[in-house]
Structures are given as structure tokens and as C-alpha cells.
Amino acid sequence: MAEALARGFIAKGVLQAGDITANDPSADRKKVFQSFDANAASSNVEVVENSDIVFLAVKPQFVQPVLKEVREHLTDRHTVVSIAAGKTLSSLLEAAGGDKRIVRVMPNTPCLVGETASAMCLGGRANEEDAEAVRKLFSAVGRIVQVDEKLLSAVTGLSGSGPAYVFLVIEALADGGVRAGLPRDIAVALAAQTVLGSAKMVLDTGKHPGLLKDMVTSPGGTTIAGYHELEKGGVRAGLINAVLAATQRADELSKL
Numbered sequence: 001m002a003e004a005l006a007r008g009f010i011a012k013g014v015l016q017a018g019d020i021t022a023n024d025p026s027a028d029r030k031k032v033f034q035s036f037d038a039n040a041a042s043s044n045v046e047v048v049e050n051s052d053i054v055f056l057a058v059k060p061q062f063v064q065p066v067l068k069e070v071r072e073h074l075t076d077r078h079t080v081v082s083i084a085a086g087k088t089l090s091s092l093l094e095a096a097g098g099d100k101r102i103v104r105v106m107p108n109t110p111c112l113v114g115e116t117a118s119a120m121c122l123g124g125r126a127n128e129e130d131a132e133a134v135r136k137l138f139s140a141v142g143r144i145v146q147v148d149e150k151l152l153s154a155v156t157g158l159s160g161s162g163p164a165y166v167f168l169v170i171e172a173l174a175d176g177g178v179r180a181g182l183p184r185d186i187a188v189a190l191a192a193q194t195v196l197g198s199a200k201m202v203l204d205t206g207k208h209p210g211l212l213k214d215m216v217t218s219p220g221g222t223t224i225a226g227y228h229e230l231e232k233g234g235v236r237a238g239l240i241n242a243v244l245a246a247t248q249r250a251d252e253l254s255k256l
């Protein structure tokens with residue numbers, strides 16, 4: 001995720017590669033950052049010393065140890081951004097030694113192509129200036145909204161994890177096309193472009209998705225025949241349950 005964000009910020013020109021310093025226990029992962037001209041650090045403390053905005057992009061269970069490792073080096077200059085699922089502002093502030101400017105962001109991987117759906121909330125002494133700095137970065141690589149922290153698990157369940165659900169949908173649509181005789185590459189391209197175009201219609205027209213669905217569905221036609229199968233297969237309930245299960249998992253992670 002750190003790589004996706006760094007590449008996205010650079011591609012959109014909101015940061016230069018030389019502005020970014022990254023650390024990772026794996027030398028190979030550091031080389032990935034160096035391959036696009038970002039700086040590799042030899043420690044997390046060095047990252048903090050080289051940065052104004054410090055991204056915590058480790059797995060949730062490593063967030064508190066990493067914060068404790070660097071907290072003596074966090075000063076008034078720093079905005080700390082945690083993207084870890086489930087890690088609450090209060091636990092982040094406690095591990096950071098309190099009195100810090102902390103922002104939680106839940107992004108998603110499409111930041112890599114400038115189309116992230118992200119949400120943020122502010123903690124500790126984080127102020128409108130911190131919010132604006134974070135908004136500037138994430139709006140360059142997609143959209144970001146500000147929410148109350150109590151909604152961030154639901155954001156994680158919907159848009160944080162959501163790309164995986166949509167990839168499943170694209171793969172399954174393409175499988176359907178292949179089953180009906182299309183070559184695989186054409187089926188994948190048509191499925192992905194259909195998802196892209198449909199998403200753009202929802203965002204650009206502001207129309208309810210149900211109304212847009214009705215516009216495709218001719219009486220006695222092809223679409224209603226296919227759509228009926230989706231309802232019989234429980235696709236709608238499956239997606240609702242996926243978001244709920246991922247939201248609950250984000251809540252569980254906050255208690256570990």
C-alpha cells in the first residue's frame with residue numbers, strides 16, 4: 001500500500017520522488033522504492049527525521065511498536081498519518097506518547113491509477129492545516145472524504161477492502177463471457193470497461209444506481225434474464241454481507 005501511495009503521489013505530481021523516504025525490513029522492498037528514485041532509509045527514525053508527513057503503512061499489529069520506536073523523534077513539525085485498518089486514534093496517540101498531530105486515513109489500492117476512494121479523521125492536535133495537507137495528497141490520487149472515527153470501520157469494509165470484491169466481479173463476468181465463447185483477453189477488457197463505465201455513470205449523473213439499472217433493462221429482454229439469475233444467486237446479499245464481515249473484522253483488529 002505504501003508503494004501504491006508513493007507511486008500515485010509521484011505520478012500525479014503532488015510529490016517528487018526525492019521528497020519521499022521509505023524504510024522496510026526487507027532490502028528488496030527498499031530497492032522497489034529506490035527504483036522510482038525515492039530515498040531508502042536505514043531506520044524508521046531516519047524516515048521521521050527526513051519527513052514532515054510520516055505515513056504508518058505497516059500491518060496493524062506492528063503500528064504500536066513502530067510508533068513507540070519513533071515517538072521521541074516526533075515533533076511539532078510532523079503530521080502522522082496511519083493507514084492501518086482498525087487502529088484507533090486513541091491507541092495511536094497512546095503509542096505516540098500523546099500530544100501529537102495524528103490523522104487516520106483509509107485509502108484503497110486504486111490510488112495507483114489516480115482513483116482511490118479514501119476517508120480520513122483527525123486525532124490529537126491535528127488541525128485544519130493537517131487535514132488540508134492530507135486532503136491535497138489524496139485528492140490528487142482520487143477522492144477523500146472526512147468522517148467521524150466511528151465510521152472508519154465501515155469505510156474499511158466498503159472501500160478499503162472493496163477493490164477485492166470488484167476484482168472478483170470483473171473476473172466472474174469475464175468467466176461468463178469465456179463460457180459464452182469470448183476469448184479471455186476480450187472478455188476481461190469488456191468486463192473491466194463495463195465496471196469502469198457504470199461507476200462513472202453513477203458518479204457523473206448522480207442518479208440512483210437502481211434507476212440506471214432500470215435504463216439497461218428492456219421488458220422481456222436479455223438484461224432482466226441475467227439480472228434474475230443474480231438475485232437468485234444471492235449476489236446482492238453476498239455483497240452486503242462482505243461489507244459487514246470486513247467492517248466487523250476492522251472492529252476486531254482495533255481490539256487486538
Ligand SMILES: NC(=O)C1=CN([C@@H]2O[C@H](COP(=O)(O)OP(=O)(O)OC[C@H]3O[C@@H](n4cnc5c(N)ncnc54)[C@H](OP(=O)(O)O)[C@@H]3O)[C@@H](O)[C@H]2O)C=CC1
Pocket residue numbers: 001002023024025026029044057058059060062066083084085106107108109160161
Ligand atoms: N492493502 C490494501 O489494500 C490496504 C491496506 N491498508 C493498511 O495498510 C497497511 C499495510 O498493508 P499492506 O500494504 O497490505 O501490507 P504489506 O505487508 O504488504 O506492507 C507492509 C510493509 O511493512 C513492512 N514492515 C514490517 N515491519 C516493519 C517495521 N518495523 N518497519 C518498517 N516496515 C515494516 C513489511 O515488511 P515485511 O513484509 O518484510 O514484514 C511490509 O513490506 C495495513 O495496516 C493495512 O491495514 C489500508 C488500506 C488498503
Ligand SMILES: O=C(O)[C@@H]1CCC=N1
Pocket residue numbers: 085156160161
Ligand atoms: O485486508 C486488509 O486488512 C486491508 C485493509 C483494507 C484493505 N486491505
